[in-house]
Amino acid sequence: MKTVGIVSEFNPFHNGHKYLIDTVREKLQADCVVSVMSGNYTQRGEPAVFDMYSRAEIACKNGVDLVLELPPQFVLTSAQYYAYYSVYLLHQLGSIDYLCFGSECGDLSVLQSAILQNVSALKNQMKTGVTYAKAVSDSDLLNQPNNILAVEYLRALKKLHSPILPYTIKRISVDHNSKETSGQFASASLLRKKIKKGEDISFFVPEVPNTDPIFEDSLIPCLKYRLLCATQEDISGINNISEGLENRFLKYRDQASLQNIIDAVKCKRYPETRIRRALYSLLLNIPKSEDLPGYTRVLAFTKTGQDFLKATKESSALTIYSRLTKKDIAKNPQLRKELYCNELYTLAKDLSR
Numbered sequence: 001m002k003t004v005g006i007v008s009e010f011n012p013f014h015n016g017h018k019y020l021i022d023t024v025r026e027k028l029q030a031d032c033v034v035s036v037m038s039g040n041y042t043q044r045g046e047p048a049v050f051d052m053y054s055r056a057e058i059a060c061k062n063g064v065d066l067v068l069e070l071p072p073q074f075v076l077t078s079a080q081y082y083a084y085y086s087v088y089l090l091h092q093l094g095s096i097d098y099l100c101f102g103s104e105c106g107d108l109s110v111l112q113s114a115i116l117q118n119v120s121a122l123k124n125q126m127k128t129g130v131t132y133a134k135a136v137s138d139s140d141l142l143n144q145p146n147n148i149l150a151v152e153y154l155r156a157l158k159k160l161h162s163p164i165l166p167y168t169i170k171r172i173s174v175d176h177n178s179k180e181t182s183g184q185f186a187s188a189s190l191l192r193k194k195i196k197k198g199e200d201i202s203f204f205v206p207e208v209p210n211t212d213p214i215f216e217d218s219l220i221p222c223l224k225y226r227l228l229c230a231t232q233e234d235i236s237g238i239n240n241i242s243e244g245l246e247n248r249f250l251k252y253r254d255q256a257s258l259q260n261i262i263d264a265v266k267c268k269r270y271p272e273t274r275i276r277r278a279l280y281s282l283l284l285n286i287p288k289s290e291d292l293p294g295y296t297r298v299l300a301f302t303k304t305g306q307d308f309l310k311a312t313k314e315s316s317a318l319t320i321y322s323r324l325t326k327k328d329i330a331k332n333p334q335l336r337k338e339l340y341c342n343e344l345y346t347l348a349k350d351l352s353r
Contacts, residue, residue: 003308004030004098005090005164006064007083007153009038010055011048012191013062014205015184016102016172021063023169024100032308034066034096035059036086037299039338040345041072041284043082045276047214047348049192054209056299062206066305068296068320071338073286076240076277079145083152084159089293091162092317095308099157099164103150106170111150115158146171218351219283220258222344226283227253227261239286240278245270249278284341294334295319 004024010017024030037059039052048055056067074085090096105111154166172185179190186194186204194201195213202208227249235246245265252264262279266272296318301309313320321328321335329335 001031001308001311002029002098003032003034003096004028004100004167005034005036005093005096006100007086007090007149008035008059009042009048009188010035010059011038011042011188012050012195012201012205012209013055013058013207014186014188014191016187017059018062018206019172019185020100020102020169024098024167025063027169028098028100028167030098032065032304033063034068034090034093034305034308035064036070036089036296037067038075039069039072040342041075041280043075043077043079043277044273045076045278045280046216047219047345049195049213049215050209050211051214051345051349052299054211058207058209060300060302060305064300064302064305066301066308067299069299070296071293071334072284072341073239073289073334073337074293076281076284076286078240078274078277079148080152080155083149084156085293087153087156087162087164088160089296089318091157091160091164092293093312094315094317095312096164098167099153100167100169101146101150101153102171103146103168104144104171105147105150106168108166108168111147111168112154112166114147114151115154212349214345214349216348218348219344222347223258223279223283224253224261227279230282235282237287238278239281239288240274241281241288243269245275245278249282284337284344286337286341291334293318295321295332297324298322 008017021033024033037052037056038048040048042048052069059067068089070086070089075082077085087099090099103111150168157164157166181190181204184204191201191204196215232246232250235241235249248265248270252261255261255264262272262275265275298309298320309320329339
């Protein structure tokens, strides 16, 4: 069985995702497509617009055979770590042949050469106080989000000495954060805006989830309250917070709105996405940690995915949960942390109705 892994958020699942999956199956003659998907929170620092089970179900109706969760404590990180944790999870399964990802470049050899060419330049820039994300984005090649993630996936494969082979597909029609549509293609960010406005997105997606969307607005009071109650010690122990960021949060936490807080805190060293990840890490009480993902949860599968699971569970170095028991929860602190995060997401869903 030729198995292809992809890293995804499907926030929401749209025609661009289906194009990538269909292309993977055609070009690589894939028998099984396994997706590692962000759970109820996304890498840019916000709740997913639809819950993880709804997104996974639609993915499995449209070409994915198995959707496995990347827990939130490993999602709310920089692109560098997000890519590494996702690839690590696929690598630990021990049965993935290819890692496939979209890129604006569409040329694997160019992306691979960028790893070597940019190492010294990145280090020199960062010595001047420039953040890793800013240093990467200043690169001629790495100023586009999918190229950035593509290079990070390649770095992760190399660091893990993984036998998984990389394969990239050129992104078509619309850019990652494009505000324009092209035929039946629209960026996920534009679709989220349309969903919030109550607009019909059915032309741009294979299927609209039959569930209520989640909007950040309902969590803003919780975010502000958590920030107002936190001490410097509380904040400094949280993931994504370092280099004095806690001091800026304390200084500006009395701003009138969450966006005002973000606008006041952000600067050259602290871009908005990092601030948002830090705020959600604080809200969800995700501490600094050097842990790697020790488990994954099955969110959806097809018959092919079920067969893959049966064959993989015995060889996988990860614990794979299809169902949870009280014993599972009691002995796994990573899992308990995730379930707490999901409780808050459910609260946001109730408040969004």
